[in-house]
Amino acid sequence: MTYAHAAVTALADAMRADPAVVAMGEDVGRGGIFGQYRGLQQEFGPMRVIDTPISESTIMGAAVGMALAGLKPVVEMRVADFALCAMDELVNQAAKARYMFGGQGRVPLVARLPIGIWTASAAQHSQSLEAWFAHIPGLVVVTPATAADNYALLRASIDSGDPVVYMEHKELWGSEGEVAPSARAELGKAKVVRAGTDLTLVTWSRAVHASIAAADAAAKHGVSVEVIDLRTIWPWDRDAVFASAAKTRRLLVVHEAIQAAGFGAEIAASVAESLAVPVARLGGPRIPVGYAPTLEAEARIDAARILARVLEMLDGSGRKQSVA
């Protein structure tokens, strides 16, 4: 099953299980531009799979109103960049309502904000903004990397009762994987996707796949890399990251998002505060994503870059540097 189909399946299962779940956004009635709503309006009708105008503020704001009135809306922003038109509704309303009204209301809302470079889509359709939302109390931030997780994490997000910023990656829609029916993943639990002993590589979303490829290449240099798919950015799995870093004595955080003030900085700083181990980050340069292939490539974090950073943390030949 593809990553996109896994999301459709998760949403359909959630809508069958709970009549309070509704989906809405631009073009969802025709399946969504990535196929991530395919067939849902046919099954559930236009009252529950709602085609909306291009009104991001009101898609998000109406979802807050629906949630306060007892529904569980799943809203589509098409790309995370467009959700910037709905920032008040997400940050000031959805994330704050429960707290500032003293718990009188809750906002069970899943906002789908696909992230990531999407080939040749340039600066306004390519951003990875997960760190912005990790900064906001009240929000959960989820970044599935596989088809299985796109099912299990979407179900868990809808079940959570919290406002969730659900960030699929636009270049993973067609990726294939086994999906367990009705599975749920626990939000806030990372997964070790490749065991290793010399270095802990923490990553998420599409960079998981490049990181696994880099770890395979590193093995040829005699370096054993443990790759952790964080899966949830907030709350992030400190226990899993700390346990692995304590074992390998080295931490590298890799993400497609811009490195400066990226979420990797938070993880690296947290580990450095607690464990006396070297920490490093690898994220995108602080440049907008350019259109031309040569420019776009500069913004990408590929396996070669990750491998180079891994080997930099050890010595170039793969022999482990002594850790004082």
Add this chain to the structure above:
Amino acid sequence: MALIRAFENAAEAASKGGVAAFGAALGGAALVRGPLHLSTGQEAVPAGVCANLERADLLTSTHRGHGHTLAKGADATRMMCELFGRATGYNHGKGGSMHIADFSVGMLGANGVVAAGIPIAAGAAHAIRIRGGREIVACFFGDGAINRGPFLEGLNWARIYDLPVLFVCEDNRYSATTATEAMTGGEGAAARAASIGIPATTVDGNDVVAVAEAAQDLVAAVRAGKGPRLLHAITYRVKGHVSVDPASYRDATEVARAIEQDPLLIAAAKLAAMGVPEKEIASADAAAAATIAAAVSAANAAPFPETALAYTDIQDTGAGRWL
């Protein structure tokens, strides 16, 4: 209306020194701290509209929301406790004046962001529609809100899905310290609503009978499933933007003229003309004053929230993880 006026007067008195703005300094003794937006002089709008609502109907409000909250049936003491930041307030001291809410009477919250209640109201009405309920949503906003995008988006949304919303533009003529007229193109709220296909009525917002009668027709249409309606109620903000704002940017004769049109005086005159004895009107005022005096005493005596409350009702997922 008398209760709203008494509430606003008491809150205003308790807010002296509550915020450093408009040249006023912060004073340690203020009981109502932070920006306090008073609806003094605008009482006929919430009173007239909410007289036509049922308890199960929903309401969204603005940063100037005490009147809407009281008119929907909230308890003045729990509201005053919230303004005083006490644990016994509706929001346990987490919201204050700008976020006053009483979900038990359908009041889904005042809002610190202009126009933010409009999409929320549309969504709440959408939920009613999906569930097949007969409730409606009253969505109050000010004249400044019609210059924000969510006004256009939210009205369009309500129209295309035929949602049960009564939009109420409570036009007090000022956007903070700026006269709204100078900042608004075209003919204003009603004309903009009409351009989206939402029938609108304009009314003297200081005449509670006129507001109530206009709202009655509009509420009936909304409840009958005819889709959204808009009421443009023209009133006047007697006080400044916040309680410490002397509003010296306004022409004194404009203010004096507005005070002559005090909605409480207009209502009293109408009651007198209907043969209601003056004594009865005075006793209503006295009852309101007593209720508010008791609310202030209770708020004064109530405890502040324990600091542990700073960490509750944020999110379930990851609760306990604050770093």
